[in-house]
Amino acid sequence: MYLFMAPGLFYFLLFVYFPLAGNIIAFKDYSPFIGIRESPWAGLANFERLFTDPLFSQALVNTLQIETLQLIFAFPAPLLLALLLNSLISESVKRSIQSIVYLPYFLSWVIVIALWQQVFGGAGVINQPLRDAGIDPISIMDNPSFFKFLVVLQSMWKEIGWGTIIFLAALTKIDMQLYEAAAMDGANSRRRLLDVTLPGIRSIVILLLILRMGSMFSTGFEQYFLQRNAVGPDAAEVLDTLVYTLGFQSGQWSFGAAVGLVRGLVAAFLILFANWLAKKFGEEGLL
Amino acid sequence: MANVTQDVTTPIPGGTTRVSTNWFRRGRTDSARPVWMEEPGPMMKTAKALTLIVIVIIMLFPMVYVLAMSFSSQADAARGGLILFPQSPTLDAYRAILGGGVVSRALQVSFGLTLFGTALQMIFTATMAYGLSRTTVIGSKPVLYIVLGAMIFSPGMIPSYLLVKELGLLNTYASLIVPGLVSAWNLIIVRNFFMNIPRELVDAARIDGANDAQVFTQIILPLSKAVLAVVALFYGVSIWNSFFNAILYLNETSKWPIQLVLRQYVLQGTNLASAEGLQSGAAPPPAETIKMAIVVIATVPILLVYPFLQKYFTKGVLTGSIKG
Structure with a gap:
């Protein structure tokens, strides 16, 4: 039995826990030429710098703003779509729409952005006709002040299907007799929504909300990295891309690792906090 | 009404x-x-x-x-x-992009990585899930906590990079597979599925003298085809789509997987005609058309597995993982 667990366990120790310990370089002044062991200790200097570094505060603000927008707009969208689909009578229409909205979830960010570029880009479906007509094109894909809404829209486009399918699965599990009984008692469709449907999917909504909260500080890297050049770092630098910029582009390995460590710790705290909160509300929680 | x-x-x-x-x-x-x-x-x-x-x-x-x-x-x-x-x-x-140039190469790399990588990931995931599914085994609980810990803490980009570098894996295909070999989420999904397999089946096999390995290959695996198929598809899709690892760990363009080629020639607009050696001969297809053909080619494999993904996702994994 232990032989079965050994290879996987070895992977987790070597590629998750060992590099976790490698975060020690955040407390050093790491130089690739002399290695981790020989690099001098820096104490908390890298962390003190977080408070004064304008790049960090900019990335932090961007991350928080984007995540707040995601929570407000992108989180409820699949719930609304699932409720709409659930109210349809025809199973085949329901299923076809599910298949269509779920598809982009499996496309890579590179492809998603290439598709958006074709529609909204400078030479895209919207702007080319404007240009041909001699009107100034509308800057959408490369507009720093619109960027935060753009990434939320892109995320919605890519990910709405995933949430929809999960919510729909939860909706179909609600006992039809509850609806019937409610209707008999004179509850109209709005009352049934509030008193039967929403309580019925409460726990799955809370579970997904936990997952969302937990990933708040790990917005993902690719979507921002790929569009960073088009809109500039002021609008597009988030914590994940800042770690890359600091470490891989300007060689500030230790400071980059400090940013990464803070990000990771806050993310871990958020997951545990959300999990605790869910249990407090009497839900099963995640862990 | x-x-x-x-x-x-x-x-x-x-x-x-x-x-x-x-x-x-x-x-x-x-x-x-x-x-x-x-x-x-x-x-x-x-x-x-x-x-x-x-x-x-x-x-x-x-x-x-x-x-x-x-x-x-x-x-x-x-x-x-x-x-x-x-x-x-x-x-x-x-015809232009499949003629054996940059794009064809990248497609080969991505196909190879996806097939080989997914196989490796499935072996590691299924065996470990089997070990973890037997809660009576002493030590399986701490190991489970190690896995759950990996869901909460991520090591971060820079320490992971330094590890890959120390192991001498930079600029190898292994660097695109090994650092993400087992996904804790997929592991838990498979484990939950294994745990729901009726104990009597395992016990009966044991009485007939089957050992752990035989129970695994002859009882557990055949009964779990659906969940294994979904998890394999998840792994496969994520390798096919992966971009981040390649950006960090590869520096030779000849080893690029398709997603990096996509970014270089489609998003950044590097001229592919010269890279593919298309200038010679008759007028090459318009640049925009070539770009779109790359996007389509990179999407086709996803479209091919999509019906299976959808079918099994809603059936097996979803219910299992939500309960878990």
Whole structure:
């Protein structure tokens, strides 16, 4: 039995826990030429710098703003779509729409952005006709002040299907007799929504909300990295891309690792906090 | 409202209800409106239909458009405007990129990585899940906590990079697979599935003298085909789509997987014609058409597995993981 667990366990120790310990370089002044062991200790200097570094505060603000927008707009969208689909009578229409909205979830960010570029880009479906007509094109894909809404829209486009399918699965599990009984008692469709449907999917909504909260500080890297050049770092630098910029582009390995460590710790705290909160509300929680 | 309730319940001569005969006649499983559900007014119906149509168009339009572009000829491209049906469709762009240059190479790399990587990931995931599913084994609990810990803490980009570098894996194909070998999420999904397999089956095999390995290969695995298929597809799709690892760990362009090629030539607009050696001979296909052909080619494998992904996702994994 232990032989079965050994290879996987070895992977987790070597590629998750060992590099976790490698975060020690955040407390050093790491130089690739002399290695981790020989690099001098820096104490908390890298962390003190977080408070004064304008790049960090900019990335932090961007991350928080984007995540707040995601929570407000992108989180409820699949719930609304699932409720709409659930109210349809025809199973085949329901299923076809599910298949269509779920598809982009499996496309890579590179492809998603290439598709958006074709529609909204400078030479895209919207702007080319404007240009041909001699009107100034509308800057959408490369507009720093619109960027935060753009990434939320892109995320919605890519990910709405995933949430929809999960919510729909939860909706179909609600006992039809509850609806019937409610209707008999004179509850109209709005009352049934509030008193039967929403309580019925409460726990799955809370579970997904936990997952969302937990990933708040790990917005993902690719979507921002790929569009960073088009809109500039002021609008597009988030914590994940800042770690890359600091470490891989300007060689500030230790400071980059400090940013990464803070990000990771806050993310871990958020997951545990959300999990605790869910249990407090009497839900099963995640862990 | 009135005619709907009639539709469902009014008996018709012959003793059956109309709705049930309809079912048989149409031979499909479309459900009828429940008795208690009011039919929405015409305003509401129109609003719903419009919303859904708009959503479908928003989701499909970019994909259809890119597909059409990839088949369009020089003449179509020169005419400009919105191409949804190319007048003289041509495969020139596909011929150009599949002719053995940069894109063909990247496709080979990505296919190889996906097949080999997924196989490796499945072996590690299934064996460990089997170990973890046997809660009576001493030590399986701490190991489970180690896995759960990996869900909460991520080591971070820089320490992971330094580790890959120390192990001498930089610029190897292994660096694109090994650092993400086992996904804690997939592992837990498979474990939960294994745990729901009736114990009696395992016990019976044991009485017949089967050892752990035999139970695993002859009882557990055959019963878990559905969940293993989904997890394999998840792994496969994520390797095919992966971009981040390649950006960090590869520096030789000849080893690039398809996603990096996509970024270089489609998003950043590097001229592919020269990279593919297309200048010679007759006029090459328009640059825009070639770009779109790369996008399509990179999407096709996903489209091919999509029906399976969808079918099994809703069936097996979803219910399992939510309960877990």
